[in-house]
Amino acid sequence: MKKSKYLAWAAPVAVGLVTVVVWHVLVKAFDVPHYLVPSPVLVVQTLISDWGLLFGSLLVTLKITFGAFFMAVLLGTVVAFLFVQSRWIEVSFFPYAVLLQVTPIVAIAPLIIIWVKNPSAALIACATLVALFPIISNTTLGLRSVNPALVDLFRMNKASRWQTLVRLRIPSAAPYFFGGLRISSGLALIGAVVAEFVAGTGGTSAGLAYQILQAGFSINIPRLFAALILITVTGVALFLSMALLSKLALGSWHESEVKQET
Amino acid sequence: MSAVPLSAAAARIPVVEVLSADKVYADGTRALSPIELAIRPGEFVTLLGPSGCGKSTLLKLIANLIAPSTGRLLWWRQGFDGVGQPGKNLVMVFQDATLMPWSRLQANVRLPLDLRGVKRNLGNERVAEALALVGLKGFERHYPRQLSGGMQMRASIARALVTEPNLLLMDEPFGALDEITRNRLDADLIQLWWKKRLTVVFVTHSIYEAVFLSTRVVVMAARPGRVLAEVAIDEPHPRTDAFRVTQKFAAYAKQLSEHLATASAQGATGC
Numbered sequence: 236m237k238k239s240k241y242l243a244w245a246a247p248v249a250v251g252l253v254t255v256v257v258w259h260v261l262v263k264a265f266d267v268p269h270y271l272v273p274s275p276v277l278v279v280q281t282l283i284s285d286w287g288l289l290f291g292s293l294l295v296t297l298k299i300t301f302g303a304f305f306m307a308v309l310l311g312t313v314v315a316f317l318f319v320q321s322r323w324i325e326v327s328f329f330p331y332a333v334l335l336q337v338t339p340i341v342a343i344a345p346l347i348i349i350w351v352k353n354p355s356a357a358l359i360a361c362a363t364l365v366a367l368f369p370i371i372s373n374t375t376l377g378l379r380s381v382n383p384a385l386v387d388l389f390r391m392n393k394a395s396r397w398q399t400l401v402r403l404r405i406p407s408a409a410p411y412f413f414g415g416l417r418i419s420s421g422l423a424l425i426g427a428v429v430a431e432f433v434a435g436t437g438g439t440s441a442g443l444a445y446q447i448l449q450a451g452f453s454i455n456i457p458r459l460f461a462a463l464i465l466i467t468v469t470g471v472a473l474f475l476s477m478a479l480l481s482k483l484a485l486g487s488w489h490e491s492e493v494k495q496e497t
Numbered sequence: 498m499s500a501v502p503l504s505a506a507a508a509r510i511p512v513v514e515v516l517s518a519d520k521v522y523a524d525g526t527r528a529l530s531p532i533e534l535a536i537r538p539g540e541f542v543t544l545l546g547p548s549g550c551g552k553s554t555l556l557k558l559i560a561n562l563i564a565p566s567t568g569r570l571l572w573w574r575q576g577f578d579g580v581g582q583p584g585k586n587l588v589m590v591f592q593d594a595t596l597m598p599w600s601r602l603q604a605n606v607r608l609p610l611d612l613r614g615v616k617r618n619l620g621n622e623r624v625a626e627a628l629a630l631v632g633l634k635g636f637e638r639h640y641p642r643q644l645s646g647g648m649q650m651r652a653s654i655a656r657a658l659v660t661e662p663n664l665l666l667m668d669e670p671f672g673a674l675d676e677i678t679r680n681r682l683d684a685d686l687i688q689l690w691w692k693k694r695l696t697v698v699f700v701t702h703s704i705y706e707a708v709f710l711s712t713r714v715v716v717m718a719a720r721p722g723r724v725l726a727e728v729a730i731d732e733p734h735p736r737t738d739a740f741r742v743t744q745k746f747a748a749y750a751k752q753l754s755e756h757l758a759t760a761s762a763q764g765a766t767g768c
Contacts, residue, residue: 384595387562391589392612393581402608406599488599488640 273457278464281457289446289458293465296427296442299355300469303362304423308416310363311370318371319378319404336368340426344433358430358442365426369418377411378404410489413481420473428466510574511535512664512696513559518568520554520722528554529722531568534715536664536698541690543699543711545753547761551722552700553668559698560589560666572664588662590670594649596641596656602628603637606656613660620659627655630689647678654686658693665690667699671706683709684738691735704757708749709741716753718760726756 255275261267262274269277282289314332318325344361351357381404389399431444443462450459485492515534521527529551536542536559544552557563558570561577572580572587580587588609596605603624604611610620628634631651641649650670657665671679687710690697701707707714708730716725730749732740740746 382595384591384593385597387560388589388591388595388608389612390562391560391587392609394612398612402611403597406597409599485599488642490642493642 270454270456273460277457278460282461282464285458285461289443289461289465292441292443292446292462293469296424296431296444296466297469299358299362299427299430299442300424300473302355302359303366303426304420306359306363307366307370307419307423311367311415311419312374312412314371315374315378318375325375332368332371335364340365340429341433344430348434354434358427358434361430361433362423362426365429366419366423369415369422370412373411373415373418374408377408380411381407410485410491413477413484417474417477417481420477421470424466424470424473511537511571512540512573513698514571514574515555515558516569516571518558518565518570520551520558520563521566527721529558532724534724536696538663538696539694541687541697541699541710541712543701543707543714544717545701545704545707545714545757546717546722546725547702547719547757549722550717550719552717554722555717556589556666556668556698556700560587562589584663586660586662587664587666588657588660589666589668590653590657592669592672594641594646594653596649596652598641600640601637602633602639602641602644602652605641606652606659608656609660623659624655627659628652630658631655632685645678646674647682650674650682651685654689658689663696665695665697667697669700669702672701672703679706680738680741686710687734687736704750704753705741707753708746709736714753716756716760718757725760728752728756 259275262272273281314328318329340361343364347360347364348354348357351360385403386399389403394402427442428444431442432448443466446462447459450456450462482492487493513534513536515532517531517533518529519527519531520529532555534555544555546552554563558565561570561580570577573585579585596602597608600608603621606624606627607617607620610623611617615623624637625634628636631654633648633651633655636644636648636652641652644652653670671682674682683706689695697710699707699710711730714728714730716728717723718725728749732745
């Protein structure tokens with residue numbers, strides 16, 4: 236068991252290392268110019284030398300990502316709670332929540348940027364729209380997925396609406412909600428980057444997407460790669476922290492997080 | 498948990514009276530023809546019948562989870578508003594254990610007390626007593642998934658007992674368990690009923706379970722759901738597993754299965 240756990244870490248790391256080495260060897264062997272494909276060594280060097288600039292941009296992108304993620308969780312949860320209050324509310328409004336999901340953010344971002352004066356707020360609004368739907372749909376589904384016999388039990392004990400909500404509906408919804416969090420956190424980052432791309436040429440808030448655009452224009456490909464790596468690492472970190480949060484919240488009881496005893 | 502001796506008058510008041518109550522669902526299905534039934538204090542009444550005979554519907558009527566289409570029910574000679582007052586406590590044990598998977602056993606069993614606003618310390622004491630009664634002493638810190646099906650059912654019964662019920666409703670509680678576990682739980686249940694002087698209404702489709710447990714068996718038939726016969730099981734308590742292998746037990750089982758057979762024969766010609 237210990238061996239397989241070790242392997243679960245070692246195997247993907249080995250794949251990553253081999254890929255980087257092959258990348259380096261190929262770039263050197265074919266003498267590829269660094270304005271087309273930089274070697275991994277050069278990318279790391281750029282990451283270090285341009286750290287001041289890139290780190291500042293990372294903070295800007297993180298601010299938008301977390302702002303959007305927070306808003307998506309807040310709004311999504313509120314909307315889900317409204318939906319489960321009555322079937323009519325859900326039936327009337329759910330199609331519009333779907334509309335939110337299927338409309339490409341690139342298409343409506345210019346409009347939002349024109350409407351919202353504050354550039355940060357505009358970007359957060361765009362990214363929120365991208366990250367919102369999984370929270371709404373998962374939390375709604377979760378709040379509805381309550382064991383009907385437990386509902387009867389609460390009714391027979393004359394539980395108040397509030398008691399039923401806190402002690403039954405919310406815990407029942409938790410696994411679905413955390414599933415929504417994982418998807419939504421990644422989407423918040425994607426939304427932030429896409430929104431920056433659309434707004435980016437304005438140059439008002441220099442996030443990582445802005446650095447990628449600028450690096451592209453000035454054919455500074457190593458910096459473009461460095462910025463790309465920062466975005467990827469941020470995405471992975473977000474996913475892992477959501478997985479950890481889910482494990483902390485559900486680890487003691489839910490099937491998805493409980494280790495199988497063999 | 499002291500058993501208060503019932504006054505003569507209180508002993509005569511029926512716990513539940515079903516007065517020509519029937520149930521027709523919105524789609525026109527007649528789940529239950531008008532039923533007349535009285536449950537007296539201290540009885541162990543079993544509703545026995547095939548699936549679709551309305552026995553669960555009748556139990557839900559008694560639990561006030563659904564309302565009758567016509568007719569009415571009385572609890573301790575009153576409407577349902579009086580239920581829940583001291584001495585008029587009604588609880589239900591469901592087909593599945595219906596424990597909350599996110600709560601430890603202690604919190605699960607304490608739930609009815611929490612919902613009534615009983616202080617946690619006092620609640621935990623009563624939970625410990627109830628768990629000891631069903632043979633789950635020391636499992637307070639376990640999560641439901643760590644227990645076997647039989648143990649989960651025991652916990653579900655402990656959760657019912659913690660409120661010191663006067664009327665205990667059980668909807669095929671051991672139907673999902675294997676026969677060996679079921680027999681053991683039946684034996685423990687009948688002990689508990691005797692010791693705590695409970696009134697029980699028990700739903701099952703097992704003839705042997707009905708004979709073993711009941712003071713009275715209400716045999717029901719399907720299409721439409723109706724009461725076919727009532728059979729008193731005249732065997733002294735406390736009963737033990739030895740009762741299962743007696744001539745008397747076999748005779749009762751034969752009598753009940755004959756009732757069920759005539760019902761299904763009538764049903765077949767009726768369809």
